[in-house]
Amino acid sequence: MLTGLSADSAVFEALRKLNNAHAQELSYANEDRFRHLLERSFFAAAINGAEAFLIAFDQNADYDSPNFLWFRNRFSKFIYIDRVVTDAAARGRGHGAALYEALFQQARAAGHILVVCEVNEYPPNPASDAFHARLGFVQAGSAALPDGGKKVRYFVKEL
Secondary structure (H helix, E strand, O other), X not given: OEEEOOOOXXXXXXXXXXXXXXXXXXXXXXXXXXXXXXXXXXXXXXXXOOOEEEEXXXXXXXXXXXXXXXXXXXXXXOEEEEEEEEOHHHOOXXXXXXXHHHHHHHHHHOOOOEEEEEEEEEOXXXXXXXXXXXXXXXXXXXXXXXXXXXXXXXXXXXX
Protein backbone atom coordinates (compact mmCIF):
# COMPACT_ATOMS: atom_id res chain seq x y z
CA MET A 1 0.00 0.00 0.00
CA LEU A 2 1.42 3.36 -1.09
CA THR A 3 1.01 6.20 1.39
CA GLY A 4 2.13 9.80 1.47
CA LEU A 5 4.69 10.81 4.07
CA SER A 6 5.07 13.71 6.41
CA ALA A 7 7.52 14.61 9.14
CA ASP A 8 4.93 13.62 11.77
CA SER A 9 4.22 10.26 10.14
CA ALA A 10 3.90 7.28 12.45
CA VAL A 11 6.58 5.51 10.40
CA PHE A 12 9.01 8.45 10.37
CA GLU A 13 11.66 6.79 12.57
CA ALA A 14 11.44 3.44 10.79
CA LEU A 15 11.97 5.19 7.45
CA ARG A 16 14.88 7.19 8.83
CA LYS A 17 16.47 3.95 10.04
CA LEU A 18 15.94 2.38 6.61
CA ASN A 19 17.57 5.45 5.06
CA ASN A 20 20.56 5.24 7.36
CA ALA A 21 20.99 1.51 6.80
CA HIS A 22 21.69 2.54 3.19
CA ALA A 23 23.70 5.68 3.94
CA GLN A 24 26.46 4.66 1.51
CA GLU A 25 24.01 4.76 -1.39
CA LEU A 26 21.91 7.66 -0.08
CA SER A 27 23.35 9.75 2.73
CA TYR A 28 23.00 9.66 6.48
CA ALA A 29 20.17 11.75 7.90
CA ASN A 30 19.74 12.61 11.55
CA GLU A 31 16.21 13.29 12.77
CA ASP A 32 16.30 17.01 11.92
CA ARG A 33 17.75 16.40 8.45
CA PHE A 34 15.20 13.70 7.61
CA ARG A 35 12.38 15.96 8.81
CA HIS A 36 13.81 18.78 6.65
CA LEU A 37 13.78 16.49 3.60
CA LEU A 38 10.16 15.46 4.10
CA GLU A 39 8.91 18.97 4.82
CA ARG A 40 10.48 20.39 1.65
CA SER A 41 9.72 17.54 -0.70
CA PHE A 42 7.58 17.72 -3.82
CA PHE A 43 6.76 14.03 -3.36
CA ALA A 44 7.34 11.67 -0.45
CA ALA A 45 5.73 8.26 -0.24
CA ALA A 46 6.25 4.88 1.39
CA ILE A 47 4.96 1.38 0.78
CA ASN A 48 3.60 -0.87 3.53
CA GLY A 49 4.84 1.28 6.38
CA ALA A 50 8.59 1.16 6.00
CA GLU A 51 9.23 -1.46 3.30
CA ALA A 52 10.25 1.20 0.77
CA PHE A 53 10.19 4.97 0.32
CA LEU A 54 10.98 7.72 -2.16
CA ILE A 55 11.62 11.43 -1.58
CA ALA A 56 11.78 13.91 -4.47
CA PHE A 57 12.08 17.69 -4.85
CA ASP A 58 11.16 20.17 -7.55
CA GLN A 59 13.65 22.71 -8.89
CA ASN A 60 12.59 25.37 -6.37
CA ALA A 61 13.27 23.32 -3.25
CA ASP A 62 15.28 24.71 -0.35
CA TYR A 63 17.91 22.00 -0.61
CA ASP A 64 21.70 22.10 -0.49
CA SER A 65 22.67 18.72 -1.96
CA PRO A 66 25.51 19.10 -4.49
CA ASN A 67 23.71 16.62 -6.75
CA PHE A 68 20.47 18.61 -6.64
CA LEU A 69 22.42 21.80 -7.32
CA TRP A 70 24.12 20.17 -10.33
CA PHE A 71 20.68 19.73 -11.90
CA ARG A 72 19.48 23.18 -10.84
CA ASN A 73 22.45 24.75 -12.64
CA ARG A 74 21.52 22.96 -15.89
CA PHE A 75 17.74 22.65 -16.03
CA SER A 76 15.02 25.21 -15.35
CA LYS A 77 12.22 22.80 -14.43
CA PHE A 78 12.58 19.26 -13.09
CA ILE A 79 11.73 16.78 -10.37
CA TYR A 80 14.81 15.47 -8.56
CA ILE A 81 14.70 12.01 -6.98
CA ASP A 82 16.79 12.50 -3.89
CA ARG A 83 16.49 9.09 -2.32
CA VAL A 84 14.68 5.84 -2.89
CA VAL A 85 15.25 2.58 -1.05
CA THR A 86 13.57 -0.77 -0.51
CA ASP A 87 14.25 -2.85 2.59
CA ALA A 88 16.20 -6.01 1.72
CA ALA A 89 13.33 -8.23 2.93
CA ALA A 90 10.89 -6.50 0.56
CA ARG A 91 12.99 -6.49 -2.63
CA GLY A 92 11.63 -8.09 -5.76
CA ARG A 93 8.03 -7.03 -5.09
CA GLY A 94 7.97 -4.06 -7.50
CA HIS A 95 8.07 -1.39 -4.80
CA GLY A 96 10.64 0.77 -6.58
CA ALA A 97 8.67 0.71 -9.84
CA ALA A 98 5.43 1.53 -7.97
CA LEU A 99 7.05 4.50 -6.22
CA TYR A 100 8.51 5.81 -9.48
CA GLU A 101 5.19 5.45 -11.31
CA ALA A 102 3.38 7.36 -8.54
CA LEU A 103 6.04 10.08 -8.75
CA PHE A 104 5.77 10.24 -12.56
CA GLN A 105 1.98 10.65 -12.29
CA GLN A 106 2.27 13.46 -9.76
CA ALA A 107 5.03 15.15 -11.78
CA ARG A 108 2.92 15.05 -14.97
CA ALA A 109 -0.09 16.41 -13.09
CA ALA A 110 2.06 19.36 -11.92
CA GLY A 111 3.22 20.08 -15.49
CA HIS A 112 6.72 18.60 -15.26
CA ILE A 113 8.28 16.78 -18.17
CA LEU A 114 11.71 15.96 -16.70
CA VAL A 115 12.62 13.67 -13.80
CA VAL A 116 16.28 13.48 -12.75
CA CYS A 117 18.46 11.50 -10.34
CA GLU A 118 21.99 10.36 -9.69
CA VAL A 119 23.39 6.87 -9.29
CA ASN A 120 26.69 6.00 -7.65
CA GLU A 121 29.46 5.16 -10.06
CA TYR A 122 31.86 4.65 -7.15
CA PRO A 123 31.06 2.83 -5.06
CA PRO A 124 29.16 1.05 -7.84
CA ASN A 125 25.44 0.38 -7.66
CA PRO A 126 24.67 -2.07 -10.51
CA ALA A 127 21.13 -2.80 -9.30
CA SER A 128 20.26 0.90 -9.49
CA ASP A 129 21.93 1.17 -12.90
CA ALA A 130 19.76 -1.65 -14.27
CA PHE A 131 16.59 -0.30 -12.65
CA HIS A 132 17.01 3.20 -14.11
CA ALA A 133 17.93 1.86 -17.54
CA ARG A 134 14.70 -0.21 -17.58
CA LEU A 135 12.71 2.96 -16.80
CA GLY A 136 14.33 4.91 -19.65
CA PHE A 137 16.72 7.20 -17.77
CA VAL A 138 19.73 8.37 -19.80
CA GLN A 139 23.03 9.75 -18.54
CA ALA A 140 23.42 13.53 -18.64
CA GLY A 141 26.73 13.95 -16.81
CA SER A 142 28.92 12.84 -13.93
CA ALA A 143 30.87 14.23 -10.99
CA ALA A 144 33.33 13.36 -8.26
CA LEU A 145 31.85 14.57 -5.00
CA PRO A 146 33.95 16.43 -2.43
CA ASP A 147 32.90 14.13 0.42
CA GLY A 148 35.61 11.52 0.12
CA GLY A 149 35.84 9.64 -3.12
CA LYS A 150 32.21 9.16 -4.09
CA LYS A 151 31.55 9.45 -7.83
CA VAL A 152 28.09 9.76 -9.34
CA ARG A 153 26.46 9.73 -12.73
CA TYR A 154 23.52 12.06 -13.42
CA PHE A 155 20.45 10.74 -15.23
CA VAL A 156 17.37 12.30 -16.81
CA LYS A 157 14.07 10.92 -18.01
CA GLU A 158 11.54 12.79 -20.13
CA LEU A 159 7.97 12.06 -19.16
